[in-house]
Amino acid sequence: MSSMKSPVPSRFFGARGSLAAAWEAQCWSEHPLGPPAQWPPILTSLLRSMNRSRGPMFVCWGEQAHLLYNEHYATVLADKHPAAFGRPLREVWSEIGTQLDAMLARVFAGEGLYGENVPFRLHRDGRDEPAYFTFTWNPVLDEDDQVLGFSCPSFETTSAVQAEQARAAEANRLMLLFQQAPGFVAVLEGPEHVFRHANQAYLDFVGRSHIVGKPVREVAPEAIAQGYGQVLDDVLRTGVPFVGHSAPVRLRRDEHGETEELSVNFIFQPIRGDDGRIDGILIQGYDVTAEVHGQSALRESEAKFRAIADAIPQMVWTTRSDGWVEYFNRQWYAFTGACEGDSEGHGWQQVLHSQDLARTIDAWRHSLATGTPYEIEYRLRNRHGEYRWMLGRALPVRDDAGAIVRWMGTCTEIEDQVRSRESLREDDRRKDEFLAMLAHELRNPLAPITSAVAMLRRAAGDAQRVRSLTDIVERQASHMRGLVDDLLDVSRVTRGVVTLRQEEVDLREVLAEALEQARPLVDGRGHTVAKAFEADPLPAFADRKRLVQVFANLINNAARYTPAGGRIRIAAKARPGDTVIVVEDNGQGMRPELIERVFELFVQGERRADRREGGLGIGLALVRSMVELHGGRVAADSAGPGQGSRFEVVLPALVSPAPLADTPETAGPAASPAGARVLIVDDNEDAATVLGLLLEDLGHEVMVEHTAGRGLATARTFLPQVCLLDIGLPDADGRELGARLRGLPGMERVILAAVSGYGQPKDVAATAAAGMVHFVKPLDPEVLARWLDEVAPAS
DSSP: OOOSOOOOTHHHHTOOHHHHHHHHHSOGGGSTTOOGGGSOHHHHHHHHHHHHOSSOEEEEETTTTEEEEOHHHHHHHGGGTTTTTTSBHHHHTGGGHHHHHHHHHHHTTTOOEEEEEEEEEEEETTEEEEEEEEEEEEEEEOTTOOEEEEEEEEEEOHHHHHHHHHHHHHHHHHHHHHHHOSSEEEEEETTTTEEEEEOHHHHHHHTOSOOTTSBHHHHOHHHHHTTHHHHHHHHHHHOOOEEEEEEEEEEOOSTTSOOEEEEEEEEEEEEEOTTSOEEEEEEEEEEOHHHHHHHHHHHHHHHHHHHHHHHSSSEEEEEETTSOEEEEOHHHHHHHOOOTTTTTBTGGGGGBOHHHHHHHHHHHHHHHHHOOOEEEEEEEEOTTSOEEEEEEEEEEEEOTTSOEEEEEEEEEEOHHHHHHHHHHHHHHHHHHHHHHHHHHHHHHHHHHHHHHHHHHHHOTTOHHHHHHHHHHHHHHHHHHHHHHHHHHHHHHHHHTOOOOOOEEEEHHHHHHHHHHHHHHHHHHTTOEEEEEEOSSOOEEEEOHHHHHHHHHHHHHHHHHTSOTTOEEEEEEEEETTEEEEEEEESSSOOOHHHHHHTTSTTOOOOOOTTOTTOOOSOHHHHHHHHHHHTTOEEEEEOSSTTSOOEEEEEEEOOOOOOOOOOOOSOOOSOOOOSOOEEEEEOSOHHHHHHHHHHHHHTTOEEEEESSHHHHHHHHHHHOOSEEEEESBOSSSBHHHHHHHHHTSTTOTTOEEEEEESOOSHHHHHHHHHTTOEEEESSOOHHHHHHHHHHHOOOO
16 A cells, blocks of 8 residues: 555645644555545535534544544644544543443444533643533434444533532532521521521521521511611611621520520621612621620629729739730829820830830730749839839739630839848948958968068077067057957947047147058158148047047048059148048049948948058948047048049037046956966967966966866966956856856955957956956057056065
C-alpha cells in the first residue's frame, strides 16, 4: 500500500485551522477507516454537519470508534489534541475506560444515549480533574440496521455544575449556621407574619415545636397583646429595623404553666425581595433574662461595695480583666486632686512619677498576662504636687470556671516606711564604712607598736634607741586611746549621759589650747594659721575640756582636708548675747549634698586611697552634740569643691551659774606616802605583767595573779594595801572578788580599784557602789602613778 497521503474531498469536509492540519497530517491510506474519498456518503454528510456546528461535536466511526471532531471539541480535548484525531475513543480517554466501555457497548447495540451533567475524572493538561458533560450519542445505522458509528454533540458543564455545587454547599452551610446560631432566629413572611423558618433556639424560646406555617398571633399571642404585633407591622410598612435592648416580654412557654417575665435583646430586620419590596422580617436575638437579673444584683452589690470602699482610708480601685480601670474610691480623688472619672482607663498614669512609670506598667502587664498577684512600690503625685511613696497591690477575681473577670486593688501610702527603710540602709552603709575605717585606724598604730616592741628586744644597752622606740609606742598608744575615747564620747552623747563640768572660761585661751593640740597635724602639712581674736576676753560658761575638743576637731578637720601649704583662719568675735567662732580654710571644700549631712555620724568627705586624712567620721558629730549641749549651734558652708570650707560656732554669752556640786570621776581613800604593797589580778597575762613591771619601777612591791582564786590565796600571805582588779575574771566578778578580799583578816581597809575596758556611767556607778575606784583601760601610767602616790599608806 502506498504511503502517500490520500486527498481529502471538499477540503477536509469544511474543517478549519488546526483541524484542517490534523486532517492533512493523517496518512489515510494506511488508516483503518481508509481514504476519505471512499467513505460512505452518510459519514461525509455527518462530518460536514459537525464542522458547521457551533458547539463541541465529534463522530466515532468503525468498530474501534475512531474519533473525528470539530474545532470546538478540540478545546475539550485540551493537550490531547491533535494527537487524539483519528484514534479510537477508548485510547483517547483511557482514564475513563470503564465508563466508556459500558457506554460503547450500549450505543453499538443500537441504543441512543443521553447524559446530563455526567461526571468524569479526566486527565488533561497534565493533571487529573473532575469534569461534567451533557451529551447525546446518536447511533448511525446501515440498511441492515448495523451500527456503523455514532455522532455526539457534547457540552462540558463543569463550571456550571461546580457553581451549583458551591451554591448548594453554601446554602447548606447557611442553613446549618441558621440552626446552630447561639441566638434565636426566625423568618416571617407577609402581612400576617407567618413563620417560614425558625431555628431550635427560637423554638426553645417560645416553647413550641411546630410553628412553621403559623402566624405570630397564633404562636405568641401574649407578645401581640404587648404591642409587638404593631411593631412588626411598622417594620414591614416602613422598612426601618427595630432594635430592643433588655426588652421585657411576657410569654407562656408551657401551655399548662404561668406566663413568664423575660428580657430579650433582639432586632426585627426587614427582608426585601428581588423586586426591592419588603416581603418579610428576620427576627434575631438573645434571651438575656439571667443577665438582666444578674446585672440588677450586681448593681446592688456594687453600690454596697462602693459604700464600703469610700468608707475605708485606703485608696481602692477595680479594673476589667484586661486592666482597664473602671473605678477609684473617693480617697483616690481626695489624694490626687483629680476630677472624678479622669483617672479611669489609663488616666491614672498621669499622676505616676515618670521614673516609676515604665516599671509599673511592666509589672501590671505581667500580672495581667500571668494572673499572678500585683505588688509594686511607686510614687504618686498628690493634690499639692508632691510625690509620695505608695504600695500598690491587686488580686484577680475569678469566675466559677477560673477565668479572671476583674482585678481589685489598693494603694497604701508608705512614705514614712520608705524613708525609714532608706535611712536604715544609709545607716547600715555608714556602719559598714565606719567598721572598715575603725579596723584601719586601729591597725595603723598597732604596726609601729609591734615593730617597736620587736626592736626593743634587740636594743638592749642603746638608751637613745630605747627612748625613741618607747616614744613611738607611747604616741601610737595615745592615738589608739584617743580613738577609743571618741567612740565612748559618741556612745555617751547618743545616750544623753554626758555631764558638762562648766566653769567660766576665756574662749581665746580655749582656742589657743585647741590649736596647740592640732599643731602636729597643722605643722606636719605646712599650713599657715591666721588668728583674729578680739583684744578683750571672750568669757563663756562652759566645759573647758569639751570646748577644746570641739575646736581641736574643727582645726584638725581644716588641716586634714586642705592640701599641704594651705591657709587656716580662726576668728572669734563677741556679739550681744553670744560669741561667734569661725574656723575656715582654703582646702578641698564640700559638695552641697555633703554640707547637709556633714554633722551626721560617720559621714566624711572624700578620702584619699592612702587614707592619710584619717578619722572615723565621728568628729563633727561630736562637735555638733557638744556645742548643742552648751546651748549653742554650729553650721558648715562651702562654695563648692576646691573652694574651701567654713565652720561657724555660736555660743551663748556668759551667764553667772549656780554653784556646782563636786562630781569627781573617781574617789579613793586619803592620801598616803608611796611604796605600797600592790596586788594585781587580771586574766590578761601580758597586760598584768607589764602593769606590774611599771609599778615596780615606781617603787611599789607587786604581786601578780590571773584568777580570783589565786588572788585570794596570795592576798592571805601578801596582805596587799592596794588591789587592782580586772572586772571580767574567768572565775569571779572583780567586784565580788573585792568584797571577799575585804573580808580577809587584816584587809578590812584595803584600797580597791577596778580596771575595766567598760567605762559607761552605769559601769562606774556599779564599781562605786562596791566601794571601789574605777579605771578604764588602757591605764595612763602617769595618772595611775599620781593616784598611788595619793592613796598609798606609809610603808
